[in-house]
Amino acid sequence: MTQEAMAQLVANTILQGSDAMYGRFLDVTSGAQERFEQQDWKSVQQALKTRIQFYDHHVALVSQQLGAMLGKEHATRSFLMAVKAAYVTLLDDYPRYDIAESFFNSVYCRIFEHRNIRRDKLFVQSSQGGRIPKYPTPLLRRFQSQAGIYATLERMLDSTPFTLPWRDKSGDLKRITQILQARFGPQLTMSFTLEMVRQPFFRNKGAYLIGRLDMANQRRPLVLPLAISEQGELYIDACLTDSDDVSIVFGFARSYFMVYAPVPAALVDFLNQLMPNKTPAELYTAIGCQKHGKTELYREFLYHLDNSDDLFDIAPGVKGMVMSVFTLPSYGFVFKIIKDKFAPQKQMTHAQVREKYRLVKEHDRVGRMADTQEYSNFIFPRDRFSDALIDELLEVAPSCVNVTDNEVRIRHLYMERRMIPLNIYLEQAEPDAITQAVQEYGDALKELAAANIFAGDMLFKNFGVSRHNRVIFYDYDEISYLTEVNFRRIPPPRYPEDELAAEPWYSVGDNDVFPEEFRTFLLVNRTVADEFDRLHPELFEAGYWQQLQSQVKAGHFHDVRPYSEENRLGHTTLSAKMA
Numbered sequence: 304m305t306q307e308a309m310a311q312l313v314a315n316t317i318l319q320g321s322d323a324m325y326g327r328f329l330d331v332t333s334g335a336q337e338r339f340e341q342q343d344w345k346s347v348q349q350a351l352k353t354r355i356q357f358y359d360h361h362v363a364l365v366s367q368q369l370g371a372m373l374g375k376e377h378a379t380r381s382f383l384m385a386v387k388a389a390y391v392t393l394l395d396d397y398p399r400y401d402i403a404e405s406f407f408n409s410v411y412c413r414i415f416e417h418r419n420i421r422r423d424k425l426f427v428q429s430s431q432g433g434r435i436p437k438y439p440t441p442l443l444r445r446f447q448s449q450a451g452i453y454a455t456l457e458r459m460l461d462s463t464p465f466t467l468p469w470r471d472k473s474g475d476l477k478r479i480t481q482i483l484q485a486r487f488g489p490q491l492t493m494s495f496t497l498e499m500v501r502q503p504f505f506r507n508k509g510a511y512l513i514g515r516l517d518m519a520n521q522r523r524p525l526v527l528p529l530a531i532s533e534q535g536e537l538y539i540d541a542c543l544t545d546s547d548d549v550s551i552v553f554g555f556a557r558s559y560f561m562v563y564a565p566v567p568a569a570l571v572d573f574l575n576q577l578m579p580n581k582t583p584a585e586l587y588t589a590i591g592c593q594k595h596g597k598t599e600l601y602r603e604f605l606y607h608l609d610n611s612d613d614l615f616d617i618a619p620g621v622k623g624m625v626m627s628v629f630t631l632p633s634y635g636f637v638f639k640i641i642k643d644k645f646a647p648q649k650q651m652t653h654a655q656v657r658e659k660y661r662l663v664k665e666h667d668r669v670g671r672m673a674d675t676q677e678y679s680n681f682i683f684p685r686d687r688f689s690d691a692l693i694d695e696l697l698e699v700a701p702s703c704v705n706v707t708d709n710e711v712r713i714r715h716l717y718m719e720r721r722m723i724p725l726n727i728y729l730e731q732a733e734p735d736a737i738t739q740a741v742q743e744y745g746d747a748l749k750e751l752a753a754a755n756i757f758a759g760d761m762l763f764k765n766f767g768v769s770r771h772n773r774v775i776f777y778d779y780d781e782i783s784y785l786t787e788v789n790f791r792r793i794p795p796p797r798y799p800e801d802e803l804a805a806e807p808w809y810s811v812g813d814n815d816v817f818p819e820e821f822r823t824f825l826l827v828n829r830t831v832a833d834e835f836d837r838l839h840p841e842l843f844e845a846g847y848w849q850q851l852q853s854q855v856k857a858g859h860f861h862d863v864r865p866y867s868e869e870n871r872l873g874h875t876t877l878s879a880k881m882a
Contacts, residue, residue, distance in 0.1 A: 310385035321406035335561035470536035596840035722767025743774035745839030753861035
C-alpha cells in the first residue's frame with residue numbers, strides 16, 4: 304500500500320472512531336427524557352458517568368487498531384502530515400468537525416504517549432475557521448406572537464416531547480405571562496418572536512426549556528426549568544430571563560447537561576448568544592462535550608497568552624500539602640500540579656490523588672465542586688515565568704517539571720477556574736458579606752453531603768468564592784463518599800485527667816470523623832464563629848451527618864436548584880428585574 308493510501312486509511316479509521324464514540328454519546332443522551340419522566344435518579348447519575356467514559360474507551364480502541372496497522376516506518380513527519388491533510392479533507396463538509404478534531408488530537412497523543420506534540424501535527428487551531436454546520440433538522444422552533452403572550456407560550460409548551468401530564472399548565476402559563484409583562488412591559492404587547500431549542504436539556508432531577516425572546520429592541524434569554532411533582536405531574540418551577548441567571552445554570556461547578564445535539568457547534572453558537580460572557584470552552588463542556596471543551600480552553604489560553612504580557616506566579620492563598628498552584632494574574636484559571644512528596648499527614652499516592660479528581664469529574668457536582676481539565680506535557684514560554692515560581696516548581700515537583708531556556712514543560716497538570724480563596728475572602732469581607740459567605744459555606748457542605756460527598760479537609764482555604772459569590776469546593780485530595788465515613792460523638796472523659804492528656808482517651812479509626820472538632824479548626828474568627836452558630840449549628844453534630852447518610856443510603860436524591868428562590872414561580876415578585 305502506498306504511503307498516500309495508508310494515510311487515507313488511517314484518517315478514515317480515526318474519523319470512524321470519532322463517529323462511533325459520538326454515536327454512543329447520543330445513544331445515552333437520548334435516554335435522558337425517559338430517565339427523567341420515570342424519576343430514575345440513580346440511572347441519571349450512572350448515565351452521566353457512562354457517557355464521560357465513552358471518550359477514552361474509543362480513543363483507546365482506535366489507538367490499538369492503528370498500532371496494529373502501522374509499523375515504525377510510518378512514524379515519520381511526512382506520513383503524519385499526510386494523515387492530517389487527509390483528515391482535513393474528510394472534515395470539509397463534516398457536521399461534527401469540532402469533535403472530530405479533538406478526537407484526532409486524543410488519538411495522536413495516546414499513540415505517542417503525549418510526546419512529539421507539535422502544533423503542525425495536531426489541530427491546535429481548527430481547520431474549519433469556526434464554521435457553523437447546519438443541523439439535520441432546524442435547531443430552533445419559532446413561535447410568532449399574533450395571539451398574545453399566553454397563547455404563544457401555550458403553543459410552545461404543547462410542542463415539547465414530554466409524555467407526563469401537567470399539574471397545572473394553565474396556572475403556570477398565567478404566572479409566566481404576568482412575570483414577562485412585569486419585566487418587559489409594553490415590548491411584549493407588540494409583535495415578538497419566541498425561539499426555543501427543540502430538544503429539552505436534562506440534568507439531575509430537572510429538565511430545561513431553553514430559548515429566547517426576540518422583542519422590538521432587544522433579545523433576552525428565556526429558560527423554563529421543569530420538575531415533577533410527588534404525584535408524577537410536570538410543572539414549570541421557574542422563569543429565567545437574565546443572562547447572569549442563565550449563566551449560573553450553565554456554571555462550571557455543575558454536572559454536564561444531557562441534550563441531544565447531533566451538531567454541537569450550532570447549539571453552542573446559539574447558547575453563546577444567550578450568554579455572551581460564556582466562552583465556547585465553557586459551553587461545550589456544559590453540554591457534555593468536555594473533551595472538546597478542553598481543546599477550546601487550550602485555544603483560549605493561547606489567545607490570552609498572545610494578548611497579555613504579565614508573568615505566571617504562585618497563586619495567592621495558603622500553599623497546599625499535595626498540590627502546587629500557580630496562575631497568570633490576568634487569566635481566569637489556575638494551574639495545579641501534584642507535588643512529588645506530600646506532607647507527612649497526607650497518606651496517599653499520586654494515583655490516588657488523580658483518582659479523586661476523576662471521581663469529581665464523573666460525580667454530580669451540585670454546583671459546589673469546580674470542574675477541572677487535565678493536560679499532559681503542557682508547554683509554557685519560559686520568559687513568562689517568575690523566578691520565584693520556577694524555584695517553587697523545581698523544588699516541589701522536579702519529576703514533573705522540565706525547564707529549558709525557552710520553555711517550561713509540565714508533564715501533568717489540571718486547569719481550574721480561579722476563585723478567591725474563602726479564607727482570604729473572609730479576612731477582607733464586610734459583615735454582611737461574611738454572613739453570606741458563611742451561609743454559602745454551610746450550604747455547600749450540606750449540598751455535597753446530599754450528593755454523597757464528604758469534603759474531608761473542610762478548611763476555608765480549600766473553598767473559593769466565585770464571581771456570583773457562590774462558595775465552591777476545589778481541593779479534592781481528601782474527598783470521599785459520605786457513606787464511607789464513620790461520624791462519631793466524642794465519648795465523655797473517663798477521668799478529669801483525660802481532657803488534659805496529649806492523646807485522646809478513645810480509639811480513632813481510619814474513617815472516623817468527629818464533627819464536634821470542626822469548631823476547633825474552623826471557627827478561629829469570632830465573627831465567623833457567631834455566624835456559624837446562628838446559621839449552621841447542626842454541622843457540629845454527629846447525628847446530623849448520620850441522618851444525611853441514612854437519606855443517601857435510602858436512595859433519596861435532594862433537589863438542588865441552580866437558580867434563586869426569587870426566580871421560582873411561587874416566589875417571583877412581579878416587580879423584580881424590571882427591564
